[in-house]
Amino acid sequence: MSITEILFWGLSALALFSAIMVVASKSPVHSILYLIVVFFAISGHYVLLNAQFLAIVNIIVYAGAIMVLFLFVVMLMNLNAESEPKKHRMMQFAGLISGGCLFLVIISAISDTQHASNMVQMSTGGDGLIKNLGKVLFKDYVLPFEISSVLFLSAMIGAVVIGKKESPPTPKGGDL
Amino acid sequence: MQALTNRIKHVDRRKMNFLERLYLVAIFKGMLITFSHIFKKRPTINYPEKKRPFSPVFRGLHILNRDEEGRENCTACGLCAVACPAEAITMEAAERQTGEENLYREEKYAAKYEINMLRCIFCGLCEEACPKDAIYLSETFAPADYQRKQFIYKKEELLIPHPIEDPEGYKKALGNKVKKETAN
Amino acid sequence: MLLAIDFALIIEKLVLIVIVVMASLLIAMYATYGERKIAAILQDRRGPNRAGPFGILQPVADGLKLFFKEEIIPDFSSKFLFILGPSLAMMTAIMTSAVVPWGGKVHLFDRDISLQIADVNVGILYVFAVVSMGVYGIMIGGWASNNKYSLMGALRAASQIISYELAMGISIIALLMVTGSLSLKEMVVQQQGSLWNICYQPLGFFIFLICAFAECNRAPFDLAEAESELIGGYHTEYSSMKLGFYLFSEYINMFISSVIMSTLYFGGYDIPFVNEALYDQNLMAILGVLVLMAKVICFIFFFMWVRWTIPRFRYDQLMNLGWRILIPLALFNMLVTGALVLLKQNNWHF
Numbered sequence: 186m187s188i189t190e191i192l193f194w195g196l197s198a199l200a201l202f203s204a205i206m207v208v209a210s211k212s213p214v215h216s217i218l219y220l221i222v223v224f225f226a227i228s229g230h231y232v233l234l235n236a237q238f239l240a241i242v243n244i245i246v247y248a249g250a251i252m253v254l255f256l257f258v259v260m261l262m263n264l265n266a267e268s269e270p271k272k273h274r275m276m277q278f279a280g281l282i283s284g285g286c287l288f289l290v291i292i293s294a295i296s297d298t299q300h301a302s303n304m305v306q307m308s309t310g311g312d313g314l315i316k317n318l319g320k321v322l323f324k325d326y327v328l329p330f331e332i333s334s335v336l337f338l339s340a341m342i343g344a345v346v347i348g349k350k351e352s353p354p355t356p357k358g359g360d361l
Numbered sequence: 362m363q364a365l366t367n368r369i370k371h372v373d374r375r376k377m378n379f380l381e382r383l384y385l386v387a388i389f390k391g392m393l394i395t396f397s398h399i400f401k402k403r404p405t406i407n408y409p410e411k412k413r414p415f416s417p418v419f420r421g422l423h424i425l426n427r428d429e430e431g432r433e434n435c436t437a438c439g440l441c442a443v444a445c446p447a448e449a450i451t452m453e454a455a456e457r458q459t460g461e462e463n464l465y466r467e468e469k470y471a472a473k474y475e476i477n478m479l480r481c482i483f484c485g486l487c488e489e490a491c492p493k494d495a496i497y498l499s500e501t502f503a504p505a506d507y508q509r510k511q512f513i514y515k516k517e518e519l520l521i522p523h524p525i526e527d528p529e530g531y532k533k534a535l536g537n538k539v540k541k542e543t544a545n
Numbered sequence: 546m547l548l549a550i551d552f553a554l555i556i557e558k559l560v561l562i563v564i565v566v567m568a569s570l571l572i573a574m575y576a577t578y579g580e581r582k583i584a585a586i587l588q589d590r591r592g593p594n595r596a597g598p599f600g601i602l603q604p605v606a607d608g609l610k611l612f613f614k615e616e617i618i619p620d621f622s623s624k625f626l627f628i629l630g631p632s633l634a635m636m637t638a639i640m641t642s643a644v645v646p647w648g649g650k651v652h653l654f655d656r657d658i659s660l661q662i663a664d665v666n667v668g669i670l671y672v673f674a675v676v677s678m679g680v681y682g683i684m685i686g687g688w689a690s691n692n693k694y695s696l697m698g699a700l701r702a703a704s705q706i707i708s709y710e711l712a713m714g715i716s717i718i719a720l721l722m723v724t725g726s727l728s729l730k731e732m733v734v735q736q737q738g739s740l741w742n743i744c745y746q747p748l749g750f751f752i753f754l755i756c757a758f759a760e761c762n763r764a765p766f767d768l769a770e771a772e773s774e775l776i777g778g779y780h781t782e783y784s785s786m787k788l789g790f791y792l793f794s795e796y797i798n799m800f801i802s803s804v805i806m807s808t809l810y811f812g813g814y815d816i817p818f819v820n821e822a823l824y825d826q827n828l829m830a831i832l833g834v835l836v837l838m839a840k841v842i843c844f845i846f847f848f849m850w851v852r853w854t855i856p857r858f859r860y861d862q863l864m865n866l867g868w869r870i871l872i873p874l875a876l877f878n879m880l881v882t883g884a885l886v887l888l889k890q891n892n893w894h895f
Contacts, residue, residue, distance in 0.1 A: 214626075214688060218626075218685070221681070237665065237666060237667045238667055238670070241667045241670040241671055241673075241674050242670070244674040244677075244678070245670065245673050245674045245677055248674075248677075248678065249673075249674060249677025249678060249680075249710075250677065250707060250710070253677070253680055253681070253684070253703050253706075253707055254707070256681075256684055256688075256703070257684075257700060257703050257704065260684070260688050260696060260699065260700060261700060314666065315666065315667065315727060388854075388855060391854045391855065392850065392851070392854050394854075395587045395850065395853060395854040396587075396850065398586070398587050398588065398589055399586055399587065401589055402589075403589050403590065403591055404589060405589075405590060405591045407591070407594070
């Protein structure tokens with residue numbers, strides 16, 4: 186077993202364990218922390234695929250920004266296990282079935298691809314390096330890329346509009 | 362209305378112009394001010410190594426004086442205790458026995474003499490009341506301690522060192538008071 | 546494959562890691578001393594001068610004191626998270642130093658040893674990623690303390706760091722347009738031959754500098770630990786060496802961000818007005834490290850100088866500065882830089 190393979194299995198185990206713990210842990214804060222670990226494990230996988238840019242961006246954007254906001258909200262609202270509303274038994278059952286379906290779909294989709302055999306592409310695939318990624322994004326996929334950026338812009342403007350609407354003359358000094 | 366004093370400072374409430382609103386100029390000025398302090402003289406004195414001279418009227422801890430032969434001046438007359446506004450001084454008198462002439466100057470002496478330094482206000486009235494030049498306020502101050510009873514100074518702590526056996530300590534304890542004595 | 550590891554390389558890197566971590570710790574230690582001394586000097590005081598000559602043993606005494614303090618873990622707080630907080634803060638602070646090029650190459654034992662732990666081709670992004678992780682240390686610690694003030698401090702720190710990361714990122718994008726590389730080593734090599742990046746990106750540097758202050762939670766942006774309103778902010782409940790870790794990580798962050806600023810904008814280990822290629826390689830490498838350290842010390846002094854000059858921002862002022870001023874300014878800077886870079890590629894023809 187080579188080092189990359191060991192790393193691959195280690196990261197996979199970590200990712201799976203943390204992902205299960207995200208769902209299983211009672212406290213929302215713990216869930217978020219496990220989710221962060223999941224993102225790290227996935228970033229590790231990206232590195233194994235020689236996609237360093239993706240790995241780093243995954244950490245910056247997901248683990249570094251989005252998860253901070255999640256944590257922020259959870260901490261601010263002080264969500265605890267006790268305050269969590271009791272879910273209906275049927276709801277839990279429905280969730281289990283739909284989640285299981287998704288899992289099956291993904292498994293079948295992955296098993297069909299030919300990449301399933303070589304999971305680790307240490308220093309072979311160059312698509313993840315910034316230079317190649319940039320060229321691909323800005324040459325072959327310019328239109329989708331720009332459309333997605335417009336989407337983000339509209340989302341941002343929407344957020345500003347929503348944020349502006351309800352506040353009469355802004356009071357000096359926030360709550361924090 | 363006419364101003365009572367000429368110390369009014371008028372606040373400039375004009376709208377700030379663009380350069381002022383950037384605050385960068387103000388910040389830069391502030392930075393220069395703090396930087397200029399690097400080259401200023403520091404007023405702090407490194408205390409235990411360097412000591413500031415006391416003012417000539419400084420009143421510190423009390424000392425019980427001896428004369429040149431090392432005999433105690435105090436006769437336990439109690440005038441200092443009477444003069445003390447804080448009632449910090451207590452004493453007990455005793456009669457001098459034969460053979461003790463080299464210890465006490467006069468027939469009566471203070472067998473016990475205590476000053477409570479926590480009550481004492483260091484006003485110096487005891488020093489003024491004393492007819493025998495026996496009590497002085499020296500140039501040392503009371504050190505900190507953990508217990509209250511440590512602040513009740515006994516005769517052993519108050520007595521000045523023996524001028525013959527320990528002339529240096531005597532001189533040091535006497536300090537500037539010598540001049541005062543000779544000046545009278 | 547497991548056996549085909551270059552053991553010499555591993556030893557070399559391990560030694561380098563130990564040296565870098567030790568050096569960061571040492572510099573952070575003496576930054577605390579420097580802070581107190583500079584504060585004193587700027588305020589016409591004397592500062593610590595009892596422990597050792599000129600008080601240079603003061604940081605050792607402080608560290609010892611912290612070690613011997615009682616450890617207190619508050620009731621009702623998550624013990625694991627409470628300990629994880631300062632550890633994360635310290636870890637992320639030190640991790641940043643991995644991609645910094647400390648100097649050129651040293652020729653030792655028949656090997657060219659590069660004075661950089663890892664020349665990742667996404668270097669600057671790595672720094673960003675680690676810095677954005679740093680906020681977890683503060684958030685987790687503040688939350689696990691189970692104290693309102695700690696939580697306030699933690700939330701403030703989080704929102705502050707997220708806000709200023711944006712402006713910082715955009716100002717870096719402008720720099721990347723100039724350099725065309727994400728690798729810190731590559732940037733230094735480029736600056737060795739020509740002008741420092743500060744000449745091309747003065748506005749970008751200015752924005753980066755302000756954001757660096759905010760990211761390090763340094764005054765005037767130290768709202769997360771604003772003593773006058775939040776007691777101690779996120780480390781209110783901490784004692785002993787866990788508190789020490791938080792305080793220490795702040796200084797390490799300051800050191801690392803000084804290093805990053807020197808590397809990005811002031812030529813890193815480049816010795817000004819000297820052509821390194823003409824002289825002995827080893828000598829130049831060592832001199833380069835010293836020059837980098839000199840630049841870093843200037844920055845650290847600047848950090849402290851600002852701290853003891855400018856009062857703390859109010860929370861809404863902080864957010865205004867971040868979102869309404871710095872981000873538009875950074876965007877403008879990016880736009881202008883992009884236009885100029887394009888023009889230059891077209892040989893100044895429209």
